[in-house]
Amino acid sequence: MTQSEERLNVTQLFLQHYDGLYRYLVRLTGDADLAADAAQEAFVRLVERPPQDRHVRAWLFAVATNVVRDTARARARWMTLLMGSPDRAPMGDAGQGPDDAAESAERRKVVRAALDRLSWKERTVLLMREEGFAHHEIADAVGTTTGSVGTMIARALNKLAGELAPTSESLR
Amino acid sequence: MSVTAGSRHLGDDDLIRYMDHQLDREGQRLMGAHLRTCAGCTARLEGFRQKSALAKEWLDLLPAEMPDPNKRAVALAALDRTRFRRRSVPMATAWMKAAAAVILLVSVGMATEPMRAFVARGVVRLGGGEPGSAARRLVEWLGQERQLQKPELARARPLPAAVPELGPAAEPGAAAPAAATRPRPAERPAPPKRGVSAPITFTPAGPDVSLVFNSVQAAGSATIWIREVPRANVQAVRGYRNEELVTGADGLEVRNRPGSRADYVITIPTRYRYILVKVADGPEVRIGITKSKREWVWTIGLQNSALDQQLPSEEP
Numbered sequence: 348m349t350q351s352e353e354r355l356n357v358t359q360l361f362l363q364h365y366d367g368l369y370r371y372l373v374r375l376t377g378d379a380d381l382a383a384d385a386a387q388e389a390f391v392r393l394v395e396r397p398p399q400d401r402h403v404r405a406w407l408f409a410v411a412t413n414v415v416r417d418t419a420r421a422r423a424r425w426m427t428l429l430m431g432s433p434d435r436a437p438m439g440d441a442g443q444g445p446d447d448a449a450e451s452a453e454r455r456k457v458v459r460a461a462l463d464r465l466s467w468k469e470r471t472v473l474l475m476r477e478e479g480f481a482h483h484e485i486a487d488a489v490g491t492t493t494g495s496v497g498t499m500i501a502r503a504l505n506k507l508a509g510e511l512a513p514t515s516e517s518l519r
Numbered sequence: 520m521s522v523t524a525g526s527r528h529l530g531d532d533d534l535i536r537y538m539d540h541q542l543d544r545e546g547q548r549l550m551g552a553h554l555r556t557c558a559g560c561t562a563r564l565e566g567f568r569q570k571s572a573l574a575k576e577w578l579d580l581l582p583a584e585m586p587d588p589n590k591r592a593v594a595l596a597a598l599d600r601t602r603f604r605r606r607s608v609p610m611a612t613a614w615m616k617a618a619a620a621v622i623l624l625v626s627v628g629m630a631t632e633p634m635r636a637f638v639a640r641g642v643v644r645l646g647g648g649e650p651g652s653a654a655r656r657l658v659e660w661l662g663q664e665r666q667l668q669k670p671e672l673a674r675a676r677p678l679p680a681a682v683p684e685l686g687p688a689a690e691p692g693a694a695a696p697a698a699a700t701r702p703r704p705a706e707r708p709a710p711p712k713r714g715v716s717a718p719i720t721f722t723p724a725g726p727d728v729s730l731v732f733n734s735v736q737a738a739g740s741a742t743i744w745i746r747e748v749p750r751a752n753v754q755a756v757r758g759y760r761n762e763e764l765v766t767g768a769d770g771l772e773v774r775n776r777p778g779s780r781a782d783y784v785i786t787i788p789t790r791y792r793y794i795l796v797k798v799a800d801g802p803e804v805r806i807g808i809t810k811s812k813r814e815w816v817w818t819i820g821l822q823n824s825a826l827d828q829q830l831p832s833e834e835p
Contacts (some may be wrong), residue, residue, distance in 0.1 A: 357598055365594065369586040374578060383586055387594035394601040451580075458577045477578055482541045497532030497541070504535075504570040511577055 361390055364404055367478065368411055374474050376415055377459050385414040405480055409488035412471055461510035469503035472496055529553060529560045534567055629661075639663030665717075714781075716755035721766030723751065727793040729770035730785060735799045736821040738780040741773075743796070744816045745808055748788050757782040770795070775821070789813050799824040 365386060372382030389411035398406040462470055468489050475485045482496040491499070529537070529550065536542050537550040554561045628634035639658045643666050646654045650667070658666055723729070728751060732741065739758055753764050753771055758781040763774035771785065787794055789808055797803040801824025806817075819829045 357602065358595070361595060361598060365591065366585060374581050379587075383590040383594070386586070387590075387597050390594060390598050391601045394598055454580050455582065458580050461577070462581075473574065474578070476539070477575060482536065482539065493541075494532060497535035497539075498530075500535045500539075501531035501567065504567060504574055507574050507577065508570040512573065 357390075357394055360393065360403055360407075364407055365390070367404075368407055371408060371474055371478050372411055372415060374462070375412070375470060376419070377463065381415060381418060385411045385418065388414045402484065405484035405487065408475060408478065408480065409484075412475075412488050416467065457514060458511065461507055464510060465503055465506055469499055469506065472499045473503040473507070476500055528557060529563075531563070531567075534560065534564045538564060538567055538571065635661040636663055636666070639666040643667065714755075714757055714759045716759045716762075716764060716781075718752055718754040719764050719766055720750045720752040721771060723770045723791070724768040726791060727770075727795055728787050728791045729795045730773075730797070731771070732773045732775055732798040732821055734775050734777050734779070735824055736775055736779040736781070737777065739782050739821050740818050741783040741785060741821060742816060742818040743794060743806070744784065744786045744814075745789055745794075745812050746786050746814060748786055751785070751787050751791075753783060753785045755781045755783050779821075796826055798826055801826055 368386045368389065369382055372385050373379055376382055376385075389407045392410055393403070393407060397403075465473065468491070471489050472485050475488060480488075483493045485496045486493045489496075489499075533550065537547065537554075540547070542550060554564060625634075629638070639661045640663075642654045642658055643650050650658065655667060658664065730741070730743070751770070753766070753773075755762060755764070758779075760779065760781065762776070762779050762781055763772075764783075765772040765774060773783065775781065787808070789810075789812070791808055793808065794806040795803055796806065796819070798819075798821060804826040817829075819826060
């Protein structure tokens, strides 16, 4: 592969997957800065050690997930993430009035808190499932078997429903 | 998945995999068959579908914000830097590999005698034939002490290259003394050339010096030079092919062969009384050394053993 081809290829991959990866990471961590750092690191590793036999998108998500986990540990932010940090959730959409904005922020806060009460693996499998990954790809990312991914998704759905269903109407 | 139609209820993981279409065709068919007959599993599946749809709604409440353009730009720049570094690495790696290969070759080569001798010669030459103490220690460490001896012997060598040019049976006392007495500038001893042996000094213990050639040769000659030198010495100056020059208490034995073609220069100090020369099975010829024979040179052919016909009479 020539330099220009390589550059084109990596740039294309970046344009294709960066936004989706960033969105997933923000949902996973509730921290936009951490999400941006992890997404960048995943693409850097893609250049340094490209996957030989795995789908690039799944590989990027798996690497970024591991980066987030390791970084969170390193920053001692791990406990914060596990115990919930709804205040850190990205706030606000443009174009809303003050009341709407406040209401949206409240809803997000509740969802964020419910997500943060899931275990790291449960949150990861749930969010990766939402991104459309197959169970075997999710299993690679979280380091488990394909069979147990179904169990974790079921548990995550049950927990989330237990947290949010009582307030479901108010969330709509 | 171990469930068949009409058997026990499906597990949550089975239902999720069925719902997410993560089973193969046969698995999906078996699950579907079971669900058609099992109201309980169907209800649980429906429950998961609702929870899944709700989860999607809830997750969609989280902001799908786009990354900060500055952060995107920073990430792209980081990618470019990484690409540049990555392209640079193979060159550095190539140099490191080449260096490692050279070091490996030298290391392996140092385990062999020819390589050690080569390195020792290089060290001695770099030192101008007179290496310093560190260089000497290195040469000794390489087990090549003989490389240190060569320059010393070369300094004591009496003009080996000039004498054979006299030709066979040159007139004693004519050209050679003139050449020998000509003042010469100090020279760095030249390394042995191809076909030239290392010079060897020897000191016979008795009053006479014995020179024995084990065989007649296909070609070549021996030049015997009587000089005011402290020690006798010998060197094959041309056509040398590993003939052995063996020195002992009596003098010199040249272990040559019928096919040999070497020329030898043998310098004998004037303090000895006689030179006893013998070629192959020929008669031993005795040459007396007198004061008048200082700087005298005889060149004898080694193609036959009849030395008495070649050597000048003792009293000219």
